[in-house]
Amino acid sequence: MTIRVTVWNENVHEQKNRLVASVYPEGIHGTIAEALNEDPAIRATTATLQEPEHGLTDDRLAQTDVLFWWGHCAHGEVADHVVDRVCNAVWSGMGLVFLHSAHFSKPFKRLMGSPCNLTWREAGERERLWITAPNHPITAGLSGHFELEHEEMYGEPFGVPEPLETVFVSWFAGGEVFRSGLTYRRGAGNIFYFRPGHETYPTYFDANVRRVMVNAAHWAANPAARIADPSAAPNVPVHEALEPIEERGPRLHEAGEAGYR
Amino acid sequence: MTIRVTVWNENVHEQKNRLVASVYPEGIHGTIAEALNEDPAIRATTATLQEPEHGLTDDRLAQTDVLFWWGHCAHGEVADHVVDRVCNAVWSGMGLVFLHSAHFSKPFKRLMGSPCNLTWREAGERERLWITAPNHPITAGLSGHFELEHEEMYGEPFGVPEPLETVFVSWFAGGEVFRSGLTYRRGAGNIFYFRPGHETYPTYFDANVRRVMVNAAHWAANPAARIADPSAAPNVPVHEALEPIEERGPRLHEAGEAGYR
Amino acid sequence: MTIRVTVWNENVHEQKNRLVASVYPEGIHGTIAEALNEDPAIRATTATLQEPEHGLTDDRLAQTDVLFWWGHCAHGEVADHVVDRVCNAVWSGMGLVFLHSAHFSKPFKRLMGSPCNLTWREAGERERLWITAPNHPITAGLSGHFELEHEEMYGEPFGVPEPLETVFVSWFAGGEVFRSGLTYRRGAGNIFYFRPGHETYPTYFDANVRRVMVNAAHWAANPAARIADPSAAPNVPVHEALEPIEERGPRLHEAGEAGYR
């Protein structure tokens, strides 16, 4: 079964900064999609902030098994109703892979329920990612560790909830560490945060990073049919109770009334 | 050290429904505060939706070690900027105990990052809460299980993230189960969800429920000083790096520039 | 890729108790293997306590992607060196599905590191299993809940560590609840505990139970190559350090010496 991936990028640095444009002439989204499409089991397309609805209509999300998200300087420009839509899609079963500075994106903060903050330094220093969950599907084909010679530093504390699994922890030349690969589940949706990918370095051309992204697409894809309304809170009336009970005592709701939200 | 608790209640049913008013003549908030104040180590006060800023100013939250939250029919009337403030206080270290229908409150949904939905039935049926984490601080003084003869049913699936700990699981006469006591941590804040407390039953007069609430106040209180800005993402400049590094390669940010949010 | 399953059963009740023999004429292991083999992607065989090495040689385990374990009255007869071998296989990547009374088996207790105790009653009462993790791979093809009209009761507290995920919670007619589907990871091995399956009831002929077991086999299988020595603790000598360091200060170990265990 083909995994349908949509790679979303704010696509701003590439338009405004000659350096970023030269590193990613196809845009960060283009490079990531190209990396994913090297796996014949994946069909990756792209969407950007500038498109109507940021390219993320209900229909597009319904056709997306896994969304990748890259954002940085334009987090605030992402429309709240699109964020709602993305969260809803995750809860219904869409996978979502957040990359690098997406730690401060609206959907990540919304899905984590926490500040998602960290410390940072842009010095092109060495990052070494250590696998902490050997033989995890996201680390398939890798072993031990891999290095990125030039990366932005992200340091702990990383303001996220305890993850389901810690898959990578990074070492930085300047002395910091960072939990750089974390899994979560929200509703029926699998979420992976993966740290690398500063816009001024060619990180998304790195073979190990590309491998992790391909693995993450496979891991995050949930083959189950989407949940139609992941926030539904159905009333189960007394006469439909699975065990015979009689209504007792006072009640607030009229029969057939919907619950409060 | 005294634990300063603020019991927040939307306080709407008590004003509009004669039955609820007769069960909780002091308001649900009043009864809960009274229960907590039976412990000399706790000083509980109340706040309600109707007060300016819903009674939850920055100053009030700064003076609150643990907030209790009860809401049901007026979730939508809670101002978003107050919700932001409450979440920020949690991240900085305030404890937060969500009761019953607060599962659909704005702060709970925001802090969980998930739908927080469930199934429900208002039939006054028997609920039996089983302790699943023996000797957990929240279960102090209890053992095995306790019963509430008349409660609203909440059924699984409960749309929340995997908790840190599952403390209670409920059995319902009509055939459902529910994870009715769950712990979380968001930033420096301890969060406890506790299921019982439908407005038409005298649940908050029950000795076991009161005991759990007192225990939860103790458990959720974080004696550490509050984190001033829990979302701060400080830059660590090259010359302040803990290990000697030299800046290498291109960069996007000017020296001293703040990060994007 | 075919998933190679070995279904292990102590196979004692079937030999000694006419009732159990009549319910499971092929043995519990035979029935489970037959259920799994209905999925063309699975090739299930069996092994029992009575075989040399209980049928679980190193070679057999190396050829097993997922082991299923059923035991009850003969836990104490399982040889400790076989238990070591099974745990080692799990750590190296073999999946392991523990069924019902295997909660007290040696491998389960060893892998959990906890008492694994519970309460129980053999009264043929109704069990209703509620899905608490919608769209989890282990629940594929199921929705909401399913019932077993006659089952042994297992009640909380269940003496296990907090799981990675709670997949099922059971309701029992006599008033108890139980976390009846739990996932864990130990080393590279995926572990699933699944509650139903008392030997005097035809539980393993139930379509929903069989579906869960097939799903669990798929979920637990780890396609990665086995880790050769999952307990290896290699020394990384100074001259092979990834960053240039000089040895400083005193040391206890001679160069090339192995660590203590």
Next chain:
Amino acid sequence: MTIRVTVWNENVHEQKNRLVASVYPEGIHGTIAEALNEDPAIRATTATLQEPEHGLTDDRLAQTDVLFWWGHCAHGEVADHVVDRVCNAVWSGMGLVFLHSAHFSKPFKRLMGSPCNLTWREAGERERLWITAPNHPITAGLSGHFELEHEEMYGEPFGVPEPLETVFVSWFAGGEVFRSGLTYRRGAGNIFYFRPGHETYPTYFDANVRRVMVNAAHWAANPAARIADPSAAPNVPVHEALEPIEERGPRLHEAGEAGYR
């Protein structure tokens, strides 16, 4: 309430190695106990491998709120029945803090259910411990990070189950990282693993390390009364069921019979 701590040490290096003896003239156990006793709320005593029953009788464990464990070259000499006793005490509510090379001690491996392996290098290199759980009780009085100028390196992957909380992650000069502060709960017992403390360096004289150990003693102490038999699996007979049920169908056990273990 005074927290009664027993600091256990194999006490072998101190007897055989002049260097270790000179760093820890009172033994590692003596130094740790002295550090803990600086807190008036703690009363720490010591026990060693050489004492009868290794100093860990049932009575001694019953009088211990929190056990600290340091071992390295003599893991194999710890008697299995003492290990059973220690695990049982943890399950009944005793706290247990494992230090450094205790990662390979029998009780730690037993309680984790996993290999507990890692990589290592004895080069006196710099370790920097980063707090990943700000305002956690175990980090009280600390902020950000602290350094140990000379330590043994431990590197990932650390073969332990996903923890309840990751409290510290270490950076090493030679290029590795390690999750150096992890919490677990097994039965009613709180467990903390804390990495630093190689025998040839004066780590347990470091003010920050001592602070963490004091904090850990407070965190791990469970004020609840010990569970008498933490492995008990009581039968709940039909006539004592909480809901009226009738026995149905066949059963294996005679009335009043104990369950199998």
